[in-house]
Amino acid sequence: MALLSTPETSQEVPLPPEIRAKAAVGPVRAPRILRILDFFLSETLRNAPPEELVRHRVLVGAACFMLMLATLYLVSTLFAPYSPAPGIAGVLYLAILVAARRARTLVIPSVIMLITLTIGFLGGLFSNKANLEGGVHATNLLLPAFAVYLLGPRRALPFTLFLAVVMDGLYPLYVLRNVDLSSVDASFSLSRFWVRHGMAGLAFLGIWGISGLHSTARDAAHHSLERALKKLRASELKLSSIIESTDDIVVALDPEGRLLVANSAMERFYRRLFGKELELGQTLFRYSAPERVVVWRNRLALVRAGQRLRYEETYEVEGSRLVLDISMHPIFGENGRTVGVTLFAHDVTVRKEAETRLGEMHRTLVDVSRQSGMAEVATGVLHNVGNTLNSVNISTTLVTDKLRRSRVTGLAKAMGLVREHLGDLSSFLTRDAQGRQLPPYLIAVSDELVEERDAMLKEMQSLAQSVEHIKSIVSMQQKHARSAGAVEQVDVPQLIDEALRLHAVSFERLAIRIVRDYADVPLIFVDRHKLLQILINLLSNARHALVDSAQEDKCLRIHVERSAGGERLRIDVTDNGVGIAPENVAKLFTQGFTTKKTGHGFGLHISALAADEMKGKLSCTSPGPGQGATFTLELPVKGETA
Known part of the structure; x- marks a missing residue:
């Protein structure tokens, strides 16, 4: 792009060092004749865009050629009776070369060239009284065309108008005043003389117009192309800057998997993975294991068929585990066929490790939660069992106290008396004072024992209910524990x-x-x-x-x-x-x-x-x-x- 724009209008977008290093190429050595011409150009003119450089070289080449002719003419005047005056123009051609060596633009050398040519043209025109129609020669039309080529339409217009005025007016008046028309060839016609020189002046303007039209159309096309190329280059530079600024891997492959484009992140990854430098034109999986090459070829086949793939792949890089989130997309040509593959890879190792830690933390929280829930359940169980045990203790205490105060002891003593008087039991119960009290005593004891039995049965029923309640609490907890998950x-x-x-x-x-x-x-x-x-x-x-x-x-x-x-x-x-x-x-x-x-x-x-x-x-x-x-x-x- 810089070669297609002038130094005044060219705006270069700064490139990152990585891109400049990749884009740098060695200087192209020009042919010898062009190197000779470039010697007479200044540094600015030598580094101009290609079309401008061509104009610069044409000017210098023409000046060198005319200087050589002027020199040969001066040398020839030493051996022939010619006037050395035309050879003095060689000084002006030399001035053109000196000006081109120092100038920053082509204007001054071009003006000197056109002045020199005009002086030669007008000098030959006004000095040759024998040929009154030399000014209308077709070769003279090269002057306005050359002026437009060197200076452009605007700057060449005053020069062309000057030549037209000379041809249409000054030269015919000069001829009428200074030339004896009677001595001219009898075929000479004054009206024809005026018409031909008038037409020559108009032809000068016509040649300027046609040359200017061609130059304007060419410059318009050139500027349009230059703007398009500038936009394209700016887009390329922005895209390259974006690709180089990301830490993600960006790769472009041909349909066979050969590497076309790779950013710096890919180069660093390749160097870490294989210990080798990435080479364009080689397959991306050149140094991979055979089984991984098969996998890559299968993936490329799917992408060539128009599919988009996204997957995660783990690599062992320098003793550490690296997980990449890789996506592959087909590049379609104008005919809809796949002409390439783009590959993007993002390092998700940190995210995977975080997900693993989060999973472990979640499992830990679940375990803690279940333990907390078990503690809550156990607390409820203990509260209910403790409350029920209070009832069990009360019932047990009451039964123990009743047994301790039971009339069974008195009954045992009464039965001891009966055993002592088994032989005379009837006389003992009827005649003995202690024996006569024994039946009423047994009746009373019997009634009290019945009451004790009913009370203890009631307490035992209460105790059984409490134990059953404890069993139901424990059973319910066992049921929930058994169904967990x-x-x-x-x-x-x-x-x-x-x-x-x-x-x-x-x-x-x-x-x-x-x-x-x-x-x-x-x-x-x-x-x-x-x-x-x-x-x-x-x-x-x-x-x-x-x-x-x-x-x-x-x-x-x-x-x-x-x-x-x-x-x-x-x-x-x-x-x-x-x-x-x-x-x-x-x-x-x-x-x-x-x-x-x-x-x-x-x-x-x-x-x-x-x-x-x-x-x-x-x-x-x-x-x-x-x-x-x-x-x-x-x-x-x-x-x-x-």
Whole structure:
């Protein structure tokens, strides 16, 4: 582009060092004759665009040729009776060469050339009185054409007008005043003389016009081409700058996989991977293992067929693992056929490592959450078992006290008397004073023993109920533990009641009123353990909110219904506890956020994740501090007829 524009208008876009290094080529050595001509040009004229340089060389070549002719003419005057005056023009031709050696533009040397030629033309015209029509010779028309070629149409116009004025007026008047027309050839015609010189002047202007039209059209086409090339080069430079500025790998291949274009990122990767420099024209997988070459060829075949590929590939580079996200796209020609392939690769190693760490963290949070849920369940189990054990202890104490005070001891003593008087038992019972008291005593003891038996049976029944309650609590916990991770058909209201039973002791002790509002909802397929974990967490949070509240009538309302569309099941857990500030509602499900002094900040976060895993959603609303809160769990209703 720089060679197609003048130094005054050329604007070079700065290239990055990498692009300049790739684009640099060695100087082209010009032919000897051109090097000789360039010697007479200044540095500025020598470095002009190609079309301008051609004009410069033509001017210098013409000056050298005319200088040689003038020199030969001067030498010939030494041996012939010619006037040396025409040879003096050689000084002007030498001045042209000196001016071209120092000038920054072609104007001054061109003006000197045209002045020299005009002087020669006019000198020969006015000095040759024998040939009155020399000015109309066709060779003279080269003067305006040469002027337009060297100076351009505008600068050549005054020179052409001057020649036309001379031909149309000055020279004919000169002839009429200084030439004896009577001595001229009899065929001479004055009218013909005026017409021919007038026509010659018009021909000078016509040649200027035609040359100017040609020059203007050529310059317009040249400038249009130059602007298009400038835009193209600017676009190429911008594209090259973008390709070089990215850290991603950018490659262009031919249909056979040979390398056409590669940016610096690709060169660095190739050098790290193979320890060799990237070579244009070679296949991209030249040094790859045979099995990888087969894979690459298969991919190229698919892309040549018009497909776009995107995949991830792992490389071992300098002892470290590198993961690239690679995309390959076909390049289509005008006929719709694939003429090449573009390949883009982005380093996703950091993202993959982050995803791995995130997965490990998620698994850790799930484990911690399950442990926390197990702790919540265990706490509820222990509360219920502890409360039941109190009843067991009371029943055991009562039975022990009754046995300790039992009248069985008195009965044993009475039976001892009966054994002593077995031989005379009838006389002992009728005649002996102690014997006569024995039957009433036995009757009384018998009545008391019956009462003791009824009381102990009652306590034993109570003890059996307490043990059965403990067994049901343990059995329920074993059922949930056994179904962890399994998707099964669940009766949601029944599962909510089981979760409430695990917190029953706390709710009773804290005088929390439970309001159940269950609509007729279908069974749903969910992970029982995850759903129970969410419910226990929500009930635990509600219990804490009610404990910290100054509300006298502490109430927990649980509402279950099916959505209007029937595709989702909704569970609302509402309390009238301490409430939640508006700025904290959006943060509730963020990991590590908690409003409780002893909270760990991941219970609700894990519950929200569990809801997402079940294709559900966990949300919260609160009118504000002191006005309670509502946690809403939405779950999909699917597989009802399974």
